[in-house]
Amino acid sequence: NAGVMQNPRHLVRRRGQEARLRCSPMKGHSHVYWYRQLPEEGLKFMVYLQKENIIDESGMPKERFSAEFPKEGPSILRIQQVVRGDSAAYFCASFRDRDEKLFFGSGTQLSVL
């Protein structure tokens, strides 16, 4: 019973490039959350998705960031034209309705040079 799978674990990009972070939720989970963790800070909510729907994107920066969760395949967090300030750990979590339990992936560490 695989957990939440995120890849890559580490991603290095130069300023101006695009970053694509992937998240496969646990089997049977149809809700996905993305969080960003900056050094010395807690996790900040970014976006909440269900299959083919963005439910809440109130935590997403208005520009350069987008997220999707297609009917088939993983959820994708896309950052265009990355800047150094985007360097952070990005965590995905999938949600189990019956007990409000969030299951987290191991995260993707994005480093922007």
Place this chain on the structure above:
Amino acid sequence: GDSVTQMEGPVTLSEEAFLTINCTYTATGYPSLFWYVQYPGEGLQLLLKATKADDKGSNKGFEATYRKETTSFHLEKGSVQVSDSAVYFCALNDHQAGTALIFGKGTTLSVSS
């Protein structure tokens, strides 16, 4: 808006010492409260939870009691081990405000033998 405030770390203890990590919250409704733990290089794992006032969550020797009168959910353990070294996050889910967990900044615990 809703928020979670944790004591700042790092907390450094010797093995078998008593642990308290303070957590207070602000919420508009009647939130569920959680403690998550993050071991080095891993994602967050649910440690314990409480869903209503006076509930006590417990797991692996850790305990926290939901105190509505003081809006607190302090984490305690009677005798810490080296393996408890990790970052601990307090979080809330205010069902009136949506389903995204709101996290504190995290408290780093370092236990030495």
